[in-house]
Amino acid sequence: MCRRPGSVPLAAQSPRPSPWRCPAGPGCVPRLPRGGGSSARPPLLQPVGMASRPRSSPCLFWKRILCIFFLPCILSGFSPRVKHKKNLLSGKAQPQLSQYSRFIWSHLTPLELRNRSMGLQTESRVGSNPYFTLEGHKFLIFGGSIHYFRVPREYWRDRLLKLKACGFNTVTTYVPWNLHEPERGRFDFSGNLDLEAFVLTAAEIGLWVILRPGPYICSEIDLGGLPSRLLQDPQVNLRTTDKGFVEAVDKYFDHLISRVVHLQYRKGGPIIAVQVENEYGSFYKDKDYMPYLQQALLKRGIVELLLTSDNVDDVLKGYIKGVLATINMKKFRKDAFQHLYKVQRDKPIMIMEYWVGWFDTWGSKHEVKDAGDVKNTVSEFIKFEISFNVYMFHGGTNFGFINGAINFVKHAGVVTSYDYDAVLTEAGDYTKKYSKLRKLFGSILAVPLPPLPELTPKAVYPSTRSSHYLPLWDVLQYLDEPVMSKMPVSMENLPINNGNGQSYGLVLYETPICSGGQLHAHVRDVAQVFLNETTIGILDDSIRNLKIPEVKECQLLRILVENQGRVNFSWKIQNQQKGLTGPVTINNISLEGFTIYSLEMKMSFFKRLRYVPWRPVPNSYSGPAFYRATLRAGSSPKDTFLRLLNWNYGFVFINGRNLGRYWIIGPQETLYLPGAWLHPEDNEIILFEKIKSGSVIETTDQPVL
DSSP, X not given: OOOOTTOOOGGGOSSSOOSEEXXXXXXXXXXXXXXXXXXXXXXXXXXXXXXXXXXXXXXXXXXHHHHHHTOSOOOGGGSOOOOEEEOTTTOOEEEOOSSOOEEXXXXXXXXXXXXXXXXXXXXXXXXXXXXXXXXXXXXXXXXXXXXXXXXXXXXXXHHHHHHHHHTOOEXXXXXXXXXXXXXXXXXXXXXXXXXXXXXXXXXXXXXXXXXXXXXXXXXXXXXXXOXXXXXXXXXXXXXXXXXXXXXXXXXXXXXXXXXXXXXXXXXXXXXXXXXXXXXXXXXXXXXXXXXXXXXXXXXXXXXXXXXXXXXXXXXXXXXXXXXXXXXXXSSOOTTTTHHHHHHOSSSXXXXXXXXXXXXXXXXXXXXXXXXXXXXHHHHHHHHTTOEEEEEEEEOOBOOTTOBOEEOSSSOEEBOSBOOTTOSBOXXXXXXXXXXXXXXXXXXXXXXXXXXXXXXXXXXXXXXXXXXXXXXXXXXGGGSSOOEEXXXXXXXXXXXXXXXXXXXXXXXXXXXXXXXXXXXXXXXXXXXXXXXXXXXXXXXXXXXXXXXXXXXXXXXXXXXXXXXXXXXXXXXXXXXXXOEEOSOOEETTEEOOOEEEEEEOOOHHHHHHHTTSOOEEOOSXXXXXXXXXXXXEOOSSOOBEEEEETTOOEEEEEETTEEEEEEETTOSOOEEEXXXXXXXXXXXXXXXXXXXXXXXXXXXXXXXXX
C-alpha cells in the first residue's frame, strides 16, 4: 500500500494501537507484485532494514503522483526502479523496504492484555511477509531460553528480569519428564521443579511463555529428559507409538498438562504456544508418533498455537500437517529456509533455537561464540521479520547427576556447567552478548527498556581443607540394603525404588573369586576394578578386558561402575542401560553370586553420614572415599565458585545438595555454588573423590574455564 509521509496504512486504522510505527524518513516505497501482474505470488521473504533508493528523481515524482491518486497498484512499466536483494527462500529478487520500523509492544504483555480471545496466530497478506499476530496485533517473538530446573528457584526472578531488561518479550523452557516423575505415578513439582511458579513469575514480569513439554526434550540432559525406567524392557521402542511408550507418556501428560492448561493465554495466563516433542526429524522412526502427540495435547485442553522444532535439514521429516514448523540454526544462512519453504509457504518464519553458544563435554575445549556475530545474526532476523528464540539466554547448571552425553565417536559426558557461552553467564552475570543485544533492541523498540537489574553479589571465602574422611568400603554398611543376584543387573533393572530401578549415580558389584585370569565385562560408562581394596584397573566402553593377578586365597572382586550421563541425542538413546550390562567372566567362565550396592547419593544418605564416626584425614589416600570439610560463609552468604586444587575426579555436596561433577581433565575448573544454598556461618562440604585425595578447597568470585 502506498501512502504519504507520516500517513497511517489503512490496515492499521483501527481503535487498537498498532505494534508498528511508521518508518522515519521519506515516503515508503510501494510493494509491487512480482512481474507487474496482480496475480503474482507475494514475496516470500522481504528485508525490512535496508534503504531502497530510487536511481533518479522521476521515481520520487511518480511516487508522489501515485500517493495523490491513491492508486492500489501500478503497471510494471511505471514502477520505480529500486535496488534488489535475492530472496532468501526462492533466490528471486525482491524490493527492499526503507529502514527498521520501531516496534510498539508495551500494550502486548501479560499484564496489559486483559480481554483475550485470539491468542498467537499466523497471518498472510498479499504484498507482505507472513507474520504473527497476538490478539490481532502484529507481533514478533523475541524469545530467550531459561530452564527453570537448571537455575536455583531463588534466582528465577533475577534471570527473568534480566531477560526483560535486555529487550526480550518471551521466555521459552523445556519440561524434563525424568525429573518431574522420578518414579511411576510419583510426581514432583516442588521447590526448584515448581513449573507453575516459574510460569507465573514470568507473567508478573511481563513475559510471554513458550512451553516445550516433550516428552523428549534433548537439552543435554540425561536420556533427553526421558525416565531411565523406560529402558527396563529393551522391547519398548522409545519415541514411537509403541504401546509401552505411549502409555507412559499418556499418564505423564495427564498430570503435567492439567497443571499448565489454566496458564494458557486464553485462560488469562502467559503461555502463547506449546511445542510438540523436539527435533523428531533427526530421529524419525514412526510416522504416526508426532500426530499422536499433537492429539494428546489437544484432547487434554491445549488450545494455543502448536509448533514443531527441527534442524534445518530435518524439518521435512519432523513437521506435522497443520502445525507450525520452526527450525533451529547456529548462524544465518541464505539457504537455510529451503526445506522449511517446502513445508509451508504462507506462515511466518520462527527460529526456535538460535544457538548463541554451545555446550562443553569433559576433555574437550571450552566452546565460545563471538558476540558481534550473535548481534549481526539477530539483526538479520529482525530485518527480515523473523521471530526467534535465543538458545540459551541463560544456561544455568547441570546440578547433581542430570547431565546428558554425546556418543558420536566415543562417549563424552556434558560438563556440570551449562554456561553455554550464553547471553547471561552460568551465575547470571552480564556479557558482551547481553550488551550488544540490549543496544540493538533498544534502538528498535519505541518504549525505553527497563533499567538493568543489579548484579548478584559474589564472594571469596577462606580456603579450607578436609578434616575427616571415610573410605567407600567403610560406608557400605550405611547404604540401603544391597541387592543379591545370581548374575549382574543393570542400574535400571535393580529391584529398588518401588520397581523403578536406579536412574543416576554409581553401582558397586561384589563377588568372590578364587583364581586370576582374563576378566571380561561390558560396562557403561566407566568402572574401577578392585581386589578387596586394591585397585586393579579400569574398564569402559572401549576397554572390556583386564588381567586379574593370581590369588593365593579367595578374594572379593569389586567393580564400581559410574553412569557419566546417558546420551541425549540420536537413536543411541535406545541402548543407554548403565552399570554391568551383561555377564562377567574370568577365562570365559561366568561369575555368579553378586552383591550389588546402589550409590544414588540422595539427601537422606548424607543425613545418615552425619552420625557416622569419620577417620582423620591421612597425608594421602588412593581409592574412592568421602572427605568432609567446612566452608565458613559469614553472616550473609553470597555466590561463589569452588576450586578443587589437586583433586582428581568426583562430586561435591554442599549441605547435602549435589553441586555436580568435577574432573581434572577440564575444561571446567570451578563449580558454581549459589549463595542461596549456603547457610550463614558454617556449611558442610562433602567430596566423593574416586581416585586420590587432593589438598585445599578454594573459592573464587570468577569461574575458571
